[in-house]
Every structure is written in structure tokens, then in C-alpha cells.
Amino acid sequence: MNGERRPMIEIRELRKIYDLGAVKVEALAGVNVNILENDYVAIMGPSGSGKSTLMNLIGCLDTATSGEYFLAGERVAGLSDKQLAEIRNRRIGFVFQTFNLLPRASALQNVELPLVYAGESPSERRRRAREALEAVGLGDRMKHKPNEMSGGQRQRVAIARALVTNPAIILADEPTGNLDSKTGNEIMLLLETIYEKGNTIILVTHEEDIARHAHRIVRLRDGLIESDEVIHRAA
């Protein structure tokens, strides 16, 4: 099934040690994991398991203490702040639990933001942001500000923002955590369609129900991978 798919993420012996002065905390103790193109992976684990640390490293928000990380064939470990910013901009689409939209900006402006930092021209930004909003079913809400939208709509805006740069991976951190279960399901369905279009999705969650939407669940405990299972869903 995945014979010809390229690895989107290759992680080798990834370690992260937080130096808290008196103590050193090993948040990741040598993680090895491959995530393929058009994979849909849920990363699970209790708090303190290293789940957030792994997500930050995959999202290039932080750098590892040691180990290797290749994102779409690019070696990420040991890059500078500036290079990491570029990778976040081009390669990763973030979806956060709290949506993290700019409150004073319209949906369209929020979705344009990554393109602003990519240096796209205003007309190109507008065009692509429109497309992304239409893709998440918000073609009629472009001028609305976040406080004029429901939680589900806000998360859709955030998803459109994640998609707008055509990233290698979508990194969703508890995307339904602030939504009721009905809206949460709608968002998960949206992620599913995005997956079906060929995107690679990494879902970080502690909810078993949500993780079940993914096709593979990686469980962490004490900074190590405890299990890695492929889910066969009843379609």
C-alpha cells in the first residue's frame, strides 16, 4: 500500500533535554518515527509523555538537543531561527486548539497572513486566501471577523490558513478541544477531506475518539514511542 510513497517526515533518535538549572528533564529520549506522504497520524499520550515536545519539534517551533529530523527531504535539525521560520512558513500548516486568529482581522486577512510572510504580492495573497476559504466552505464569510463567527467557523478559517501555503504537513494540535462534539466532528470531517486530497496530516490529541479519525496512532510515554498502530476503520 505504501510501497511507492515518499517519507514526509523522518525522525531518528530525536532527543530533547530541557535544562531547568538544577535538573535536566529528558522530554524526548530518542524517538524514531517515519511519516509518509499522505499519511494521517494521530500522536497521543498523557501529559508529560513528550507529546507536545514532539509536536513542537515536528512543527519546527523548537530545535532538538540531538538526533535527526528530515522534513520532505530537508534536514531540519540544527537550522537557524530564520531558516526554521522559512520552513514553518512553506512546509507546515498549523491548526491550534484555540484557533489563534488575529481578532481584529477579517477571515480573509487571517488566511492571507502566512502569504504575507512568504512575500507574496497582495493580489496573489487575496486570490489564494479566497480559494482556501472556499475550500473550507467559508466563501461567504470572508469579510467576517473572528468574533462574528462560531467556533467551528473560526477553526475552519484556521484550517484555511494552514492550507493556504500548500504545506507539506498539516499539524493540528487538539483541533477540536474547544468545540462541542458536533462541531468537532464537522472539523474532523473537513480534515478527512483534506487528507483525501493528498495532504499529510499530523493530529495531536489526548482524546481517543478524535484519534480514531486518523489512520495511524503513535502513542508516546516517558519520551519514547510506546506503540505505533495502523487503524483499519469501518468506512
Added chain:
Amino acid sequence: MRFFIDVINGLRIAFGALRANKLRAGLTALGIVIGVMTVIMMVVIVLGLNKALRSQLDFLGAETVFVSRWDWMSNNWRDMIKRRDMRVDYIEALREESEYVEAISPFYDREMTVTYRGSSLSRVNVQGVSEEFFITNPKELAEGRIFTEQEVSRNAHVAVIGQDVARSLFPEESPIGKTIKLNGWDFEVIGMSTPFGKVFGQSWDNFAVVPYGAFQKRFSGRWADLTIVAKSVEGGHLDDMKWEVEGIMRRLRKLDPRQANDFGLNTQSAILEQFDQMTAAVYAGGIIIGFISLLVGGIGIMNIMLVSVTERTAEIGLRKALGAKNWNISWQFLVESAVICAIGGIFGVAMAAGLSKAINNFLPTYMPMWIVGVGVIFSGVVGIIFGLYPAMKAARLSPIEALRSD
């Protein structure tokens, strides 16, 4: 192109943030407003005084020396009051012996009341001079003529009057040929000068010029204090003439070489030099005051920008997660701080312009256009300087920490 887009984006983000926080931005900018206004008012007043003084001193003439008992630049009244009077016969000696004197005239003046029929004007500056005074200190006449050598030598009772005198005594008719009374003595008006205008709120058209002989005869008492006005020949010979006149005057006053001059050789340039020294001090003071107020304003900016950075930590984290580089973040905050200050600068300039207009009646002010640009740009620079630290602090935030603060 890329840079241009970045600049526009930075401006847009900054304006958005300012719009969201209008009151705070306004209060923050107030420090800059006051600072810029203070600096500009200092400059505007100094420039205005300078300009007024120059235009006023213009009538003294750039090539004219005023020989008098009094040194205009000295305040050593106790010594000067003991000096001997100037004498009219010095004038003949100076005229004979000097090569560089083109024209020379005595000058007496005294304030008195001028009347014509029922109306009168008090505190008119009546000046007693010879016809050469119209060469040393040319007057433009609106009507009539100046007096002649013959009129001077026969002490004729004729007068050339200023605009104020003409307007208040002859509101509806020509003053030429009319007889006015100066302290009760009849004088025929033969000429009327064009207006000079006001300096320091005081009119310079409130005068009457008469032959000095008539002045001596009718008005000299112990008040009369002679000044000799001499103009140098064409071609920048003021200093030559001054030097020459000094030598002749020392001989006429019988001073031996060890004695200091017991007379003053006053020139417009000497007054201007002294004034420039004084205004340089005022300028320096103004610049120091301005810097202090801009420093205070700048500290206010820095303070509010630091608050703003803290408040918007989550926003910074988000922007970084979406690909903002450190310089994107610092640029955003720098622009915001520069814009607050530049807007403050604009208001400061506008207020200074209004204030300058308002006080212009009693304190001459002069506001050149360049000061508008300097004021606004300078306050923008203050914004950049004081925004630097908050902007760097914002840029250095780690995206994880920043996102977590939400």
C-alpha cells in the same frame, strides 16, 4: 518589490494595532506632541525675533555707524553717563577729514505730542536731522518730498511724517502742505513716508523728521543727546570708515593713547552679533529642553511598547509559527512606535503652528516650512530609537513560549 511589500505590510499591521488602541496611542503620543511643540516653539520664536530684529535694524542701515556717548552694546551706564556730550561741530571735522564717509548727519530724537486742529497724537518720535540723513537712512516717500540743504541751514519748520501720524491726524485728506504743531510749534508737512509696520508689537511709523537746527532751537533742553550718523561710501567700507572715524573722534575728544574711547561706534552688525550670541544661547537652551522633553516622550513610548509586546505575546507567537522571521516582528513594532511618534510629531507641529500664529501679535514668530518636515521626521526617529528595545524583545520571543501564553 519584496521590501516594498514588507514596508506596506508593516505599516498596515501597525496602523491596525494603533486603531485598536486609539486612546492609549494618543496618550503615549502626547509626550511627543508636547516635546515637538516645545522645540518648534523655541525655534519659531528665535527665528521670529531674529527676523523682526533684522528687519527693524534694517533701517539703521548696513553701512552706517552711529557715533554717540552711548555704547549700545554696553550696560556700563555709570561710566557712560560721565562722558562729555557729542558736539555738532564734530560733523564738519568728520566730513572734512574722512575719506570713507559718504554722508553724515546729526540725529536728535525726543517723544512729543503732535496736533493738527482738534486731533492730537502723543508719544510721537520727533527726530532732528540734516538732509543727509535721507542718504544715511533712506526713506521711501508715499507723498511729498524730503527737506533740502537750504531748509536745514535756515532751520526751516518743515517735517516729513510717518504713516501713523498721517493717518491719525489726516484720516481723510493729504497731509502735504498742512501745518501741524510739535509741542506747540508750527511745522509744515512736506513729505509722508511709506509704512514700515510693527516690530515687537510697536509701530515704527510713529515719527516726524525735522531739520536739526529747528529741533535744537525749539526742543533741545538738557534732554538733547546728539548722535552722529555716518554712512560709508559704496563698496563695503564700513570697517574702514569706522576705524577712520574712531581716530578722528579720539583727536576731537583729545584722548591720549592710554585712554579708552569715551564714545560709542555703534553699528547694526554689532547689534546683530550680540543678538546672535544671545540667540545661540537660547537655541542651545531650546535644544536641551527639547531633548529632555523628547527623552521623556521617548521613555513613554518605550514603556507602552513594552506593555504592547507583553500583551501581544500570543500574537507574536502565532505570527512566528506562521513564518514571520525575527525581523518581521521587530519591524512591526518599530513601525508602530515610529508611527505613534510621527503622528505625535504632526500634532506637535500643528499645535506649534497654531500657537505661533496666536502669539505673533506680541511676540514675532517665524515658522519656515522645513521645520514641519524636521519636526515630523525627528519624532519618527525618536520612535525608532525608543522602539528598538521593545521591538528586539518581541523578536527574541520563542514561538513556543509565545504561543503558550495564550
